[in-house]
Amino acid sequence: MDTTQWLLEGDPAIRWQVLQDLEDADPDAVARERARVAREGWGAALLAARGPDGQWAGGAHFPKAKPVLPGQPWTSTAHVLTELRLLGVDPADPAVREAIADVARVTRWEYDDEPFFEGEVEPCINAALVTNALYFGVEVDAIVERLLGERMADGGWNCDQERGSVRSSFDTTIGVLEALAAFEREHDDPRVREARESGEEYLLERGLMRQRSTGEIPKPTYVQLAFPPRHEYDVLRALEHFRAVGARVDERMREAIELVRSKRRQDGSWAADVVHGGDAVVDYGAAGEPSRWITLKALRVLRWADGEAQSVAASEAAAPDASAPR
Template identity: 80%
Template sequence: MRVIDWLLDSDPAIRWQVMADLTDEDPDAVARERARVATEGWGRALLDARGEDGQWAGGAHFPNAQPTLPGQPWTSTAHVLTELRLLGVDPADARVREAIADVKRVTRWEYDDEPFFEGEVEPCINGALVTNAVYYGEVDARIVERLLGERMADGGWNCDQERGSVRSSFDTTIGVLEALAAFERVPEQHPEVDAHRVREARAAGEAYLLERDLLRRRSTGEIPKPTYTQLAFPPRHEYDALRALEHFRDVGAVPDERMREAIDLVHAKRRDDGTWPLDVVHGGDAVNDYGAVGEPNRWITLRALRVLRWAGHPLRG
């Protein structure tokens, strides 16, 4: 089976993105396939997991329920909204709008009891929140201003800044960059935010990553964490080379030599059959199982092909 056929023989969340980004199908056909995400497969499972209280797992981020697996409970409201966005659920779908209205009405952050869409305190959490809030049409400009004010001297961001860290982290920086890029796509919604400051902050954060070849410490040349070279879906709060490349693709950057090691790393992980394996699953309870570690994985394959196409590698299979 050709790789494209294998991808299309899958969940609507995979199919519509293949049609849009790899095979350049008619936009109406793409929209029809995308509409199925909320009613079938992984997307429906996530929407069905919402509790009677209107939220997921009873809370925003760290609900009282303990995970049965090591790690975070990825079934909570913040994480499920991220996962639905990655699946590409139509934010205008009636079930999605009902869910967002309920979250806006009842969900509050465990840290400070503030309403969900007004944000938390850590930039890693607020970065994901802003990206999701833009997607679902609920962005609060005050969180964007907070992120702009939390940029560190080296150009990036770090959740441990309030605990004394003086250096940015890859993990927090990529989350904030995704948020700023999303916010830049809807400037008309919040003209009170200085668009130049947003662009400047995103450029500084991107420079932070590029100066490190997307993978390495600037001081020692070492790769800070093994997970930076391990491809995961969903990425959760973790950084990896493919996630970074996806960001630069999404903002329309031109690939250059500073991205070469990351691009080569992704390319080298391709199996002989033209697929990519799942390298790691970030632990914790989850609604959906997206595949076994070490096995061919449709999400990683879709994302890798999309990035390599942008980077100038011909699409095969």
């Protein structure tokens, strides 16, 4: 199978990212394809699911008409905004701008009835809010300040901190790292950079997948690739973060990189290992089936990782031999 051609046969949300990240296409061609996300396919379906009250499923996080159990509902405003960001919908599209304006006007958190863009209390929820808000052009400096203050002694973050946890978690830390990286793309703040780097070091010290104390993999989902990732951590999500911030490949990433590489199927695609359950607006495919999303993410991570390795090798080859006589 021609993997790239198979990807280009997918949804506009896939196509524009393939053109940009794998094909190095002309920016105008990328922009034209990206503009289709709000009007066709998955992106259009997400926008169309907005209710007459201007928000999704009647609330910020937990749809009022849906039980929380047995499965997490993924149809509410916070989750749909995350999916629209992951699809890369154009924030300047009129339908998107209207939706964000309505959310700012109407949506309030179920926890304390505060306006949506003023944030909640848990760092995992606030992290996603920051990443989404900045993507859609909403400033949330006060929530970033709160995240900076919630960093734990080991360098990461944990939603269970308020319930007594003294150690960070992979799941919360990756969400906060994405938020801080989004903030850094628009603001030069050394405190944010230092906090991001401390969280990255937290993950690197654990090889992106293992407990530091025992070397065990704490949760099977850490090595199971999923789209959308929801609140869950996995090694591909972590590698996507390091790629996005332009990091150099660290040897402590190597096991995770090779794990992703090993999951490639004989036809050149990757499958979703797991689908995080619960009601959802869009079905992106079943677990065990070839996934355009996982394939796109894996290919661009490997392109970055292999390119970095080649760059380092070339630099070392060109460097003068310090032991050679002068």
